[in-house]
Amino acid sequence: MAFAQKTSVTGASQDSDPIRVMVVDDAVVIRGLLTRWLDDAPGLTVVSSQRNGKLAVDDILKSNPDVVVLDIEMPEMDGMTALPLMLAKKRDLVVIMASTLTRRNAEISLKALSLGAADYVPKPESTSEVTTSVDFRRELIDKVKALGLRARRLRGPAHRMRAETTAGRTAAPVPASRLPDTREAFRGAAKPAAPAAASFKLRPYSAVKPRILAIGSSTGGPQALQVVMKSIGTAIQDVPVVITQHMPPTFTAILAEHVGKAALRPAAEGKDGDVLKPGQIYVAPGGKHMVLEKDAGAVKIRLNDNPPVNFCKPAVDPLFDSVAKIYGSATLALILTGMGHDGADGVRTIAAGGGSIITQDEASSVVWGMPGAAAHTGMCSDVLPLSEIGPKVSRVLKGNTR
Structure with missing residues (x-):
């Protein structure tokens, strides 16, 4: 399938040229639909459309995409086989896995994140559902844009060395050895050049020892949560942990x-x-809002089917609001990597109740939407790189805020 290079983009990003996208899906109808959606979106251009992983791997250097939307189940070569081969050929490539909502595919999608994929988009079960799903279309386009821009910022001037169409001729692709590897940043391993907190107004930590840890996250969250929770470990033995991660049903059970x-x-x-119960972790199930309520001296989970908040269900704001009402100044909350601004209102509520909030910094976030919105409220007690959040939480849970 041939694609014409766009010469101008209305509403494009801070870069003058659009984000280059490859679509890989064995279903011709789905492949054509995704290609049309993405190619019509301002700031994006589809440079390649392939029906299986082998063809996509073979075309990576020629088409030189910034982002690949990669189906999992395909004949000849599936997405999981193609993923490492693509990343080996182009180290700065952003790969977004696409899969239907089955337990097997949810497991595979989360495994793909650990192997270098930047994120995933859950596809509706049937072709007709994909065609009519406004939410799927919006999520796909938003993630391609956000992750594509993030990768370019990590590369800096290097992205201008990539293949460009000039006067009808395409320059030779830049060898992978000459391009920076941005994958570690998508795993949250990037280090800030300077203390991020210096740029923001910060509040003192609460003098009250936390009795709960509440966490909100989205894009990049599964990787970030594992880093943080592995670091905290036994420090949460005396407090319950409640987590809202923007994810669909099935995915949240496996995430837990x-x-x-x-x-x-x-x-x-x-x-x-x-x-x-202290020492236990509770993850909001996909498709439901999770909130807390006090009942006869016990704190209980309540699930509801209220409308999405900030386009999300589950959403962080309802959870944070309910936590603040019950725990007040004994609340410790985290906002980790994610798109949008969900959680910012909840941060204000927690701060108003005297609780403490730690936010992930921009350098280590896959997307600095949610944590950025939280940091800019001026209500956080710290803005930290991912690698420092777990150790800090462990100290705060023990009553040491230094």
């Missing part, structure tokens, strides 16, 4: 298992009526 293994603590999706 992974987070529990990382922390070596019991973890599961929250169930309506669950009584919070």
